[in-house]
Amino acid sequence: MEIGIIGAGVAGMAAAIRLASRGHSVTVFEADALPGGKLSEIATGGYRFDAGPSLFTMPQYIEELFEVAGVDMAPIFQYEKLPVVCNYFWEDGGRLTAWADTARFMLEIEQKLHVPGSVLKKALFDSKRKYFATGRIFLEKSLHRLDTWLSADVAKALVQIPVLDLFTTMNRVNERILQHPKLVQLFNRYATYNGSNPYKAPGLLTIIPHFEYGFGAWLPKGGMISITKALYELASLKGVEFRLNTPVDEILVQDRRAVGVRVGEKPFYFDRVISNMDVFFTYKKLLPGQKEPKRVLRQQKSSSALIFYWGIRGSFPELDVHNIFFSDDYRTEFEILEYGSIFSDPTVYINLTSRYCPEDAPEGCENWFTMINAPFNNGQDWDDLIAKARVNILAKLTRILGTDIEPLIECETILDPRGIEQRTFSHLGALYGTSSNDRMAAFFRHANFSKDISGLYFCGGSVHPGGGIPLALLSGKIVDGMI
Numbered sequence: 001m002e003i004g005i006i007g008a009g010v011a012g013m014a015a016a017i018r019l020a021s022r023g024h025s026v027t028v029f030e031a032d033a034l035p036g037g038k039l040s041e042i043a044t045g046g047y048r049f050d051a052g053p054s055l056f057t058m059p060q061y062i063e064e065l066f067e068v069a070g071v072d073m074a075p076i077f078q079y080e081k082l083p084v085v086c087n088y089f090w091e092d093g094g095r096l097t098a099w100a101d102t103a104r105f106m107l108e109i110e111q112k113l114h115v116p117g118s119v120l121k122k123a124l125f126d127s128k129r130k131y132f133a134t135g136r137i138f139l140e141k142s143l144h145r146l147d148t149w150l151s152a153d154v155a156k157a158l159v160q161i162p163v164l165d166l167f168t169t170m171n172r173v174n175e176r177i178l179q180h181p182k183l184v185q186l187f188n189r190y191a192t193y194n195g196s197n198p199y200k201a202p203g204l205l206t207i208i209p210h211f212e213y214g215f216g217a218w219l220p221k222g223g224m225i226s227i228t229k230a231l232y233e234l235a236s237l238k239g240v241e242f243r244l245n246t247p248v249d250e251i252l253v254q255d256r257r258a259v260g261v262r263v264g265e266k267p268f269y270f271d272r273v274i275s276n277m278d279v280f281f282t283y284k285k286l287l288p289g290q291k292e293p294k295r296v297l298r299q300q301k302s303s304s305a306l307i308f309y310w311g312i313r314g315s316f317p318e319l320d321v322h323n324i325f326f327s328d329d330y331r332t333e334f335e336i337l338e339y340g341s342i343f344s345d346p347t348v349y350i351n352l353t354s355r356y357c358p359e360d361a362p363e364g365c366e367n368w369f370t371m372i373n374a375p376f377n378n379g380q381d382w383d384d385l386i387a388k389a390r391v392n393i394l395a396k397l398t399r400i401l402g403t404d405i406e407p408l409i410e411c412e413t414i415l416d417p418r419g420i421e422q423r424t425f426s427h428l429g430a431l432y433g434t435s436s437n438d439r440m441a442a443f444f445r446h447a448n449f450s451k452d453i454s455g456l457y458f459c460g461g462s463v464h465p466g467g468g469i470p471l472a473l474l475s476g477k478i479v480d481g482m483i
């Protein structure tokens with residue numbers, strides 16, 4: 001078959017690799033000059049930064065693509081497991097290292113928080129149990145097909161309903177299990193992995209820590225951009241044709257069947273069309289006059305981010321690849337986000353790859369990807385919000401690290417929700433498509449196929465199973481399975 005894919009995000013490339021490996025002829029249209037979508041990089045002043053995602057989990061989904069393609073991964077893509085998942089810092093001087101090794105992490109919380117290690121073990125077991133009860137249904141299958149609901153996996157999950165925490169919030173589950181406020185805050189943070197609010201998101205989302213502690217946090221050699229490069233190379237090896245700098249203007253539909261795409265005045269005809277473009281804009285821009293799934297498109301968006309890419313002259317041995325400086329009032333931080341603004345005491349995330357990839361910063365310097373949660377773009381006065389946030393972030397880091405940070409900044413690039421929307425056509429700059437604050441959110445996400453237009457499929461973070469690299473890769477797998 002001839003298949004056309006709109007967008008060379010990780011999901012579009014994953015679908016392309018799978019379909020080309022089955023012998024289909026695949027063409028990917030990408031609006032940008034480079035593939036990768038949100039997974040891009042910034043190089044400035046001798047520093048290199050991964051522009052979007054910084055945390056790499058579930059590497060098995062990348063490995064699987066090489067297996068499917070029958071290509072040896074080692075020469076193209078390498079990655080290593082991080083011994084430290086994340087370093088945590090609080091305003092009261094509290095510090096905690098989340099070790100990948102559970103026994104070491106247990107010891108850490110016993111020594112620093114005086115909490116029995118068994119508490120942590122229980123939380124991780126609870127997360128693992130939820131993952132094995134529901135992961136295959138919610139992540140690996142379409143929720144919009146009858147065969148999913150008639151499968152043995154659903155029967156297995158039904159038996160587990162009492163322990164899935166479907167009718168409570170993530171925060172309540174964490175309070176019940178973890179006891180210590182700092183541990184509760186640490187585990188509440190996992191709601192942000194899909195842009196949600198832990199005080200509203202369903203308890204089932206306590207499944208997320210298993211991604212990090214069960215499967216590990218990893219760093220690709222050369223940084224996150226290596227994922228983009230590897231998928232692009234693999235797809236090209238399988239004969240996928242990439243048309244870069246080629247924005248699609250319309251999906252051609254005849255007799256309720258997708259028959260191709262239009263770029264400018266030029267039509268390209270295909271047997272199947274897959275959109276990796278944000279589903280909102282796929283309907284609004286590429287399918288004029290077609291029926292829209294209004295309820296799906298009205299879903300609340302996930303949060304966005306404000307990022308300062310700082311080249312820092314100096315070295316901070318207390319920082320690892322992932323570092324969090326917590327807000328003193330986490331609940332208020334999320335409430336203010338929902339009002340569309342940014343709290344004066346935001347939780348600050350710093351990612352620095354130069355610790356493991358020295359070529360990412362000049363000698364004696366570090367590349368700080370400094371990010372806070374931000375609301376999706378609602379036309380706020382971003383210049384004002386950014387200026388205030390910058391002051392508050394610098395003050396917080398200076399207080400906690402005990403060093404005046406601003407004079408150390410050698411170069412600065414800023415990305416805000418407007419920029420995220422402009423660069424990748426993500427509706428309102430949301431990082432993860434729709435929010436998961438509602439218990440039913442998983443069911444309201446757009447399906448991986450169109451119910452009204454045959455031959456039209458959807459992959460990527462704005463559709464099922466959701467945002468984040470692992471889920472986006474899985475959406476490509478689901479679409480491949482359907483085709």
Ligand SMILES: Cc1cc2nc3c(=O)[nH]c(=O)nc-3n(C[C@H](O)[C@H](O)[C@H](O)COP(=O)(O)OP(=O)(O)OC[C@H]3O[C@@H](n4cnc5c(N)ncnc54)[C@H](O)[C@@H]3O)c2cc1C
Nearest residue numbers: 007009010011031037038052053054055248460461468469
């Ligand atoms: C700042 C930030 C931090 C993040 N952190 C993490 C993290 O740590 N870990 C993690 O797993 N995930 C993270 N994410 C989320 C992750 O990046 C995304 O979920 C994932 O990359 C989405 O991939 P995608 O395939 O859906 O599409 P996208 O990356 O959105 O790509 C879509 C592509 O389609 C192209 N396109 C759009 N319209 C057209 C058109 N009309 N014609 C042709 N091409 C078009 C765009 O140019 C783009 O290249 C983060 C995201 C951001 C922005």
